[in-house]
Amino acid sequence: DAGVIQSPRHEVTEMGQEVTLRCKPISGHNSLFWYRQTMMRGLELLIYFNNNVPIDDSGMPEDRFSAKMPNASFSTLKIQPSEPRDSAVYFCASSWVAGGGEQYFGPGTRLTVT
Amino acid sequence: KQEVTQIPAALSVPEGENLVLNCSFTDSAIYNLQWFRQDPGKGLTSLLLIQSSQREQTSGRLNASLDKSSGRSTLYIAASQPGDSATYLCAVFSNTGNQFYFGTGTSLTVIP
Numbered sequence: 436d437a438g439v440i441q442s443p444r445h446e447v448t449e450m451g452q453e454v455t456l457r458c459k460p461i462s463g464h465n466s467l468f469w470y471r472q473t474m475m476r477g478l479e480l481l482i483y484f485n486n487n488v489p490i491d492d493s494g495m496p497e498d499r500f501s502a503k504m505p506n507a508s509f510s511t512l513k514i515q516p517s518e519p520r521d522s523a524v525y526f527c528a529s530s531w532v533a534g535g536g537e538q539y540f541g542p543g544t545r546l547t548v549t
Numbered sequence: 550k551q552e553v554t555q556i557p558a559a560l561s562v563p564e565g566e567n568l569v570l571n572c573s574f575t576d577s578a579i580y581n582l583q584w585f586r587q588d589p590g591k592g593l594t595s596l597l598l599i600q601s602s603q604r605e606q607t608s609g610r611l612n613a614s615l616d617k618s619s620g621r622s623t624l625y626i627a628a629s630q631p632g633d634s635a636t637y638l639c640a641v642f643s644n645t646g647n648q649f650y651f652g653t654g655t656s657l658t659v660i661p
Contacts, residue, residue: 468649477651494648538640540594541592
């Protein structure tokens, strides 16, 4: 298995631009999680999906952030418009059963907003 | 809200030593606890998963224990090696809030 796949690995953009991060979970996993990691705040859960349905998006910082999971093999996290404070590493993770399953993380997308 | 604390924040030991990393959580209503390793600039690698009904899990030189009633978990690393140098994070899946909560991690350096 290729593991959780994220793209792009690095993204540099200017303030105000739209950014779209992509994730392909491990085949057969039914839960998907988006996290953000910064030195100041550590690892924060942004949103998670169970069977393609958003379960908890209370961690999404504001309306500029949105996430979709149109099918079991693909999810996007979109930031529009982006701001410098959004600079962070964004991780996607998947698991077999939400709440009971082992999480597997992707390599992350390092986002820099100038 | 569940709070997860890891102590110490940083640890430096000579190669060959056995060591213990600590993780504590405030709400004992958890489904499981997972230990991860993160190398600089990399993602998180799962080390061990302990279900709430279990007391410990072992993988190679690693042993993780769980005492749900006291809100504690430990990760024991035997005969440490320089390759063990990384940040170790614990995460609990809380029944309350129905999501994962991460600790801030322990940065481990094993000196050759």
